Amino acid sequence: MKKTLKPMNSLAGLFMGFFISNNGDAMSKTYKDKNCKQCGNTFKTTGPKQYYCSPICQFYGTGYTKDSKGCHIWNGSYRSDGYTQLTFRSKNYKAYRLSCEMAHGPAPTPLENNVLHACDNPSCVNPDHLRWGTHQENMDDMVKKNRQTKLKGTQIPSSKLDIIQVKEIKKKLEKCYHGMIKDLSKQYNVSTTTIHYIKTGVTWNNV
Structure with a gap:
């Protein structure tokens, strides 16, 4: 899954932070330079199994599998609650939040920083199924769709x-x-x- 990367405001900070740290004195040990498997940029690695220069590139590189309902089922790892995640340089990111931010921009306000799934599928990272919302909206949606209890x-x-x-x-x-x-x-x-x-x-x- 190849896509043109269009970092949003806060995402640009992610890229900048990684490139600064790569070239700074904080890196006690670096490995051989590599070309990012997604964007092709050369970057300094801090471990032998790094293939992407940023969490954004790792998101696109990991990709998804489209199901019959139009959901993009994440090909990467999951949290214990069933929601999508990726780990970049020992830091965990919520894959569905990255998808929402890349498509819709940063959360509008601190109160509107919950990602709501229209499809009610925690494994989905399709930005068309995601939107920003308030905590109250998220709770109301959970009750409406009976997600507050696990079904047998x-x-x-x-x-x-x-x-x-x-x-x-x-x-x-x-x-x-x-x-x-x-x-x-x-x-x-x-x-x-x-x-x-x-x-x-x-x-x-x-x-």
Whole structure:
């Protein structure tokens, strides 16, 4: 997934900060210079497994898998609550916030700095499904969509899986590899969101 990078106001600070630190005395040890896999810029690394010059480039380089509902299912790592994240130089970033900021600019005000998912899918980073909102809006949305409590598999009316299948899926998820969620969704004829919810315990957490 290649895109033209258009850093917003606060994102420009991210880039500037990284390049300054790369050339400053604060770096006690550097490794071989590399070309960023996303934008091609040369940067100084601080570890052997760094391939991107900034969290923005790492976001685009990690990419997503589009599902049937138009959600962009994050290909990277997830927090324990099921929301997307990426780690750049030992610092964690919320991938969905980066997506929202790159598409819609920085949060309008300190009060309006919550990212709301129109699709109600925490694994989605599609900027068309994201918008800035207040904490109260986020709480109201959570209550409206019944996200304040975790559902158990058989309590979901649309559930296509039984306990035996879920146990099989959880066993297979222990051997994590790139594209596994998509492969399992095809194998069990369910959405990638269903598999991701099982993986993160949003549903079927009692199995």
